[in-house]
Amino acid sequence: MALEKGRSPFERLRRKFEASERRCSACGHVDTEGGWRVTASGSRVRYQFVCPVCDAVETRDLRLG
Ligand SMILES: [Zn+2]
Numbered sequence: 310m311a312l313e314k315g316r317s318p319f320e321r322l323r324r325k326f327e328a329s330e331r332r333c334s335a336c337g338h339v340d341t342e343g344g345w346r347v348t349a350s351g352s353r354v355r356y357q358f359v360c361p362v363c364d365a366v367e368t369r370d371l372r373l374g
Contacts, residue, residue, distance in 0.1 A: 318373050322354060323347060331358045335365035
């Protein structure tokens, strides 16, 4: 099967985010471990990354569709 089954827009966004850099805007730390924490409600998806150095929280809000 050439079709990618089970690849929702949500999944594609998640992969894109996981490939992106997690940089803390507060202290400049770039995290190479862990990943974004994802919470979704309806068509909105929120990604959060908690800096392990200073505990600042980076948040990205996205809309699906
Ligand atoms: Zn930080």
